Amino acid sequence: MAVAWSTRDIPDQTGRTAVVTGANSGIGYIAARELARAGARVVLACRSETRGREAVERLTGEVPDADVELRSLDLGDLASVREFAARLPYERLDLLVNNAGVMALPYGTTADGFETQFGVNHLGHFALTGLLLPRLLATPEARVVNVSSMAHLLSNIDPRDLNSERRYRRWIAYGRSKTANLLFTHELARRLEAAGAGLVVAAAHPGYASTNLQTAGPRLEGRRGVERIAELGNRVFAQSAEGGALPTLYAATAPDVRPDSFTGPSRAMWRGGPAPSRRASWTLEDRASERLWTESERLTGVTYEGLKG
Numbered sequence: 001m002a003v004a005w006s007t008r009d010i011p012d013q014t015g016r017t018a019v020v021t022g023a024n025s026g027i028g029y030i031a032a033r034e035l036a037r038a039g040a041r042v043v044l045a046c047r048s049e050t051r052g053r054e055a056v057e058r059l060t061g062e063v064p065d066a067d068v069e070l071r072s073l074d075l076g077d078l079a080s081v082r083e084f085a086a087r088l089p090y091e092r093l094d095l096l097v098n099n100a101g102v103m104a105l106p107y108g109t110t111a112d113g114f115e116t117q118f119g120v121n122h123l124g125h126f127a128l129t130g131l132l133l134p135r136l137l138a139t140p141e142a143r144v145v146n147v148s149s150m151a152h153l154l155s156n157i158d159p160r161d162l163n164s165e166r167r168y169r170r171w172i173a174y175g176r177s178k179t180a181n182l183l184f185t186h187e188l189a190r191r192l193e194a195a196g197a198g199l200v201v202a203a204a205h206p207g208y209a210s211t212n213l214q215t216a217g218p219r220l221e222g223r224r225g226v227e228r229i230a231e232l233g234n235r236v237f238a239q240s241a242e243g244g245a246l247p248t249l250y251a252a253t254a255p256d257v258r259p260d261s262f263t264g265p266s267r268a269m270w271r272g273g274p275a276p277s278r279r280a281s282w283t284l285e286d287r288a289s290e291r292l293w294t295e296s297e298r299l300t301g302v303t304y305e306g307l308k309g
Contacts, residue, residue, distance in 0.1 A: 005246065005273050009254075010035075016040045023045060023052075024054070026244075029059070031252065042067070047100075049070070052072075075124025075128070125146065141198065189202075203260075247264050
């Protein structure tokens with residue numbers, strides 16, 4: 001993999017349709033913009049209609065000929081996920097980028113009663129991918145990219161306490177949700193291979209990128225001091241959102257991406273061009289990934305027809 005890879009290396013995306021979750025800001029916005037610049041029709045799947053409209057306006061200002069549209073999606077509400085999938089008008093889908101996420105929030109629950117980080121970061125995307133799977137399978141050379149984090153190294157999942165009901169520690173819960181992203185990638189890739197499907201599923205992470213993800217939690221709690229520290233860290237230590245989006249864009253478009261691969265920044269998982277990333281051994285365990293898959297189907301009510309374990 002070439003560390004020098006940049007957005008100039010994105011292959012022509014003309015004729016391809018992509019869905020990017022959380023595309024109103026940060027990594028998701030950059031990914032949506034660059035895919036559109038390369039010629040793709042891009043659906044910005046956003047929870048906030050106001051922020052989504054602002055993102056579309058900003059994007060079309062930067063890429064005047066962009067073919068983009070905004071659609072409402074709240075990954076913390078399975079009814080919204082189902083409605084998004086049902087209303088998406090395109091029969092073929094070339095790319096799904098599961099990017100949206102929350103980080104280190106105070107304890108809360110989704111509309112369906114799941115711990116917020118596990119519910120939004122994993123279960124919402126698990127359900128969305130399953131509901132869009134028939135279109136992905138019907139599209140030649142389609143791809144799914146799950147955006148995880150180097151923070152997955154903080155913790156394996158606890159299969160006895162997926163919703164952190166026994167004890168909630170915000171950073172551990174975040175790490176577990178990002179581990180879940182990688183276990184989902186592993187199990188989906190394994191099942192696709194067994195089914196002989198051509199769909200490629202891969203994972204990526206941005207390293208430490210300057211986005212609003214770091215400040216959202218402190219701002220929500222009114223912890224201005226912590227928010228200022230996060231802002232300072234973004235300015236001093238983080239790479240730009242443009243740099244952080246490169247691993248996702250590589251995983252989404254590069255021709256040599258392998259199923260179940262994990263792409264991140266080249267320098268200590270922190271910053272730099274796309275490269276194979278360090279990955280905790282527990283994210284490659286078949287038994288753990290199958291167990292999480294079964295529980296995710298039960299919790300969401302979404303089953304992946306035709307893909308057996």
